[in-house]
Amino acid sequence: MDSLGPLNAFVQAAQTRSFTVAGRQLGVSSSAIGKAVARLEERLGVRLFHRSTRTITLTPEGALFLERCRRIFAEIEAAELELSQTQGAPRGKLRVSMPLAGMLMMPALSAFMRAYPEIELDLDFSDRLVDVIEEGFDAVVRAGEIRDSRLMARALGTFRLKLVGAPDYLARRGIPRRPEDLRSHACLHHRYATSGKLEPWPLRRGRKQLEIDLPTTAVVNTIEPLIHMAEQGLGIACLPDFAVRRQLDDGALVTVLDGHTHHAGLFRLLWPSSRYVSPKLRAFADFMAQNLFPA
Template sequence: MDSLGALNVFVQAAEARSFTAVGRQLGVSSSAVGKAVARLEERLGVRLFHRSTRAITLTPEGSLFLERCRRIFCEIEAAELELSQTRGHPSGVLKVSLPLVGMLMMPTLSAFMRAWPDIELDLDFTDRLVDVIEEGFDAVIRTGEAGDSRLMTRTLGTFRYKLVGAPDYFAEYGIPREPVDLVHHRCLHHRYPSTGKLEKWGLFDEAGAALGDIPRTAVSSAIEPLLSMAERGIGVAYLPDFAVVDRLAAGTLVSVLDEAVQRGGTFRILWPSSRHLSPKLRVFVDHMAETLFSGHLS
């Protein structure tokens, strides 16, 4: 058990890249963490970390040892989970980070909570880049590519963008037949709260050139106000299809220039690779993958 404790300290230090951070997590001093790692290095006869005043980094031997330790802990967790699954249903707190647009996933999240009432969702909505391991998240949902080798990932689904407006709006202003027609329309824009930049509308003319400046009638750092304004006939909005699919079906919004919109994205769920999928995380991952985009997204 003492050896497992030392391996745990090593894994946490390798993932956090800081003896101080690990000390805070374990309730001990950074020097105690450093001494535990030093004793492990002495016993193994290799140096596991390069140390500097600013940070610690793994040596090649340390990287190999880390992967082996992760497999060891995964096997231990798997054994524990096999036993725990015999005692009842998945339960406990599940801490998940979602992008701000994830607020539009609430119907799917609500369905999960009804299906698994013993699991408490702790949801953090933010567009900032979170450190999944350092900040203690069980999982994160994001768009784009997964660039952290410490994380496992599963694709939840793909989405496309759509240009939408209310039928009354298009009756008054006309339906744009090509992207350049948007210069005569009232356009509702999304600003990324993390950078302050406007989201670009992925529109291209017949020659394949990207559309230039688009008029601004309103700008919002959240998707929901744009959705509301578009539905109330204020203007045209550029929104992901999963955000508007129900309103398109109901007829309160209609889409235009579908052939000209050439941008989309992929949602992925990520979790620490050093952890075996717990029952609560497994049912959450399965639920999101099976239901988030079911029925209307490719």
């Protein structure tokens, strides 16, 4: 058991690629992490890290040792969680990073809070690329591809981008029949918060993707203002279907060019692969997968 401390220091340093970050997560100094790793290397008789003035990287022996250590800690955590599950409902703080569009997921999040009152949600709404492990999140909800091999994933639901406008706007300006007709319309755009680029509209003719120079009547970096502008009859916006489901149902907005828009997106829940899925995280994943995008 006396070896678990140095092993934990090694695992944290290996996962974060930093003695400083590992020390911050464990509540000790970076030098303490370095000394613990050095003692471990001396005891094992192998070098676990290549060190430079700025970074540390695993040696081949270190990479093999990391996988075995992860399994050891996963078994310990599994044993602890197996016992904790006998103590009642999932509980404790759950820190989750949500996209800015997550504000539109509040009905599902509110329902989760009512269903699991002993779980304390700590939500961070941002479209920036967060480091789940380094920043101490239990999980993140994001759309797009997974590029971090350290993370596990679960699909929460699919969505589609739709072109929408208010009936009174379309009565005034006419309904676009071809993608090219959008050049004479007021177009309301979303700008990615991370890159600053405009989100492209998924316009197609058959299997051919179209690149049309659209007017930029307004550009916004969050979705809610675009919904409001579209409802007010200020133009046509390209929005995810889950964000405007109510407006489409009550007729405040209608879709246009459905035959020329082809898009499918996927929201996923991501969490560190080395971490056993706790009851609170499992409850969150199961609930959101069932309730985020109800049929």
